[in-house]
Amino acid sequence: MERKNLWEVYTDEQAKELEGVCENYKDYLNKGKTERECIREAVKQAKEVGYRDLKDVIANGEQLKCGDKVYAVCMDKTIALFHIGEEPLESGMNILGAHVDSPRIDLKQNPLYEAGQLSYFDTHYYGGVKKYQWVTIPLAIHGVVVKKDGTKVEIVIGEDENDPVLVITDLLIHLAQEQLKKEAGKVIEGEKLDVLIGSRPLADEEQEAVKANILKLLKEKYDLEEEDFLSAELEVVPAGKARDCGLDRSMILAYGQDDRVCAYTSLLATLEAKDLKKTACCLLVDKEEIGSVGATGMHSRFFENTVAEVMNALGDYSDIKVRRALTNSKMLSSDVSAAYDPMFESVFEKKNTAYFGRGLVFNKYTGSRGKSGSNDANAEYVAYLRNVLDKHGVGFQTAELGRVDVGGGGTIAYILANYGMEVIDSGVAVLSMHAPWEVTSKADVFEAYRGYKAFLEG
Helix, strand or coil: CCCCCHHHCCCHHHHHHHHHHHHHHHHHHHHCCCHHHHHHHHHHHHHHCCCEEHHHHHHCCCCCCCCCEEEEEECCCEEEEEECCCCCHHHCEEEEEEECCCCEEEEEEEEEEEECCEEEEEEEEECCCCHHHHCCCCEEEEEEEECCCCCEEEEEECCCCCCCCEECCCCCHHHCCCHHHCCHHHHCCHHHCCEEEECCCCCCCCCCHHHHHHHHHHHHHHCCCHHHHHHEEEEEEECCCCEEECCCCCEEEECCHHHHHHHHHHHHHHHHCCCCCCEEEEEEECCHHHCCCCCCCCCCCHHHHHHHHHHHHCCCCCHHHHHHHHHCCEEEEECCEEECCHHHHHHCCHHHCECCCCCEEEECCCEECCCECCCCCCHHHHHHHHHHHHHCCCCEEECCCCCCCCCEECCCHHHHHCCCCEEEEEECEEECCCCCCEEEEHHHHHHHHHHHHHHHHC
16 A cells, blocks of 8 residues: 655645745744744734634624634643634634654753853753754754733744854763763763853953843843843744755754644635535644643633633533534644654564655554554544545555554543544654754655645635
8 A cells, every 4th residue: 555755746836835835944944943823923824814703702792703703822832723614613613733852951040050161051952852852963042031010021042043152061072082982962961051151251240240241141132130030931942044954955953843734724724615515623732742731721710711712702612512523523733744764674564654745644543562552543533534635636645653562652532532532643754853953854744734624725
C-alpha cells in the first residue's frame, strides 16, 4: 500500500497554491516563536475574517446563530475558535486540536548572575530536548515581563538583523577528552545551559560590574529592575527566520514546527471553512510538551467551559446537551509524526512509517511499549476519514512512531477521547523533531491544510 510522492502528481495550479500556503506558514512561524505570540497571531487572523471575541458576544447579550464565528482565549496562551454550523451543537462538532508550545529554554525567576567577569542568564529547559543541540547556536529571547503595577513589557531580542544574539557556550575540543567520554544525555547537563549575555563592565563599579552593566541596559531600554524577573516569562529560542530548505526548495527549515505546522494548517483550514453542517472548532493549546498540564493545557476545563458558553449563547444550554456535544464530536488531534530518516533507518519500520511528500499522516495509535498511554482510534472512524479524504482528493499516509519498543510519544488525543468522542492523531511528518531547527516537506504542509479543511466541511 505504498503511497505516491505527491510532487509527481501536482498540477501547476496546485504547486502555485502550495507555495502560497507555505509562504504564509513561514510568516506565521516567524511571528510566533512562543505560545503567546502564536495565539496573538491567531486572534489577528481570525478577526480579519469576521471572528468575534465570545466575551463581547456574552457581554452584549447577543444570541449566536448558524454562520456566526467566535473565539475565546485563555491567559493569552490557548484559543478555541468556533464556526457555528447548521446542525444543533448537541449533535457534535468537527474539532481540530493542536498545540502551540515547543521545546525551548526558559529563564529562571532569579536568572541574572556574573561569573568570571561574564554575565549570564540562568535557565531551565522546557520539554524534551537533546541539550547538546542548543550550544553554540545564535539564540533570541522572546517573552513578557509584568511589573508590580501590572504594566506588561513585551521583549524580543535577537530577531532583527541589527539586534545582538545570545549563545550558550561549549567546551573547546582541545580540552574535551573527558567530556566526550560521557553519554550524549550528559555531555551538556541542564545546569550548563546558561545563556551568555555580556562581558563589558560598568565603569566605576567595583562589584559584579558586568552584571551591573546589563541591569543598566535593561533599565534604559525597558525600565526594568532586577526584581521584575520574578514576574516574567522569558523564553530562549533559536534566532532567525524560517527558510526554504533544499536546492529544490521542497522543504522548510524552522524552529517550532512541532507543533506549529499543525496549528497553522488547522487555523487556516478553520478560517477558510464554509457551508458547514456541523460546527467547526479549532483548538490551539499550551503545555503539551510537558504533559498538557496547568490552566492553559488540554487537561484544564477551559475547552469544556467554553463549549458550555457557546451553547448558552446559542440559547440551547443544558448540562446534558454540553456532554452530548462533546461525546458526539469528531476530532483530529493535529500533531506531528516522525519522518523516515535514511541516516537512522534502524529505528523505523519501513512499511509503517511516514515519508516526506506523501501527505497528511494518521497515527492510529501513539504511546510506547504496548501502546501505553495512547488513544487507539477505532476502525469505523478510520474508515470514515478515508472516505472523506479520498472524496476530496487529499494525499494521506499512515504511520507508527518508530519500531516497536524503540521509543514512543504522546499527544492530546487521549484527553479529548475521555469525553467519548472519536479521536485520531493526524499531522505532518518532521525530520529532526524537537531539535532547534526542524524540517518539513512543503507537500505535507499543503496536504495537512487540505485534509483539515476537508474534515471540517465533510
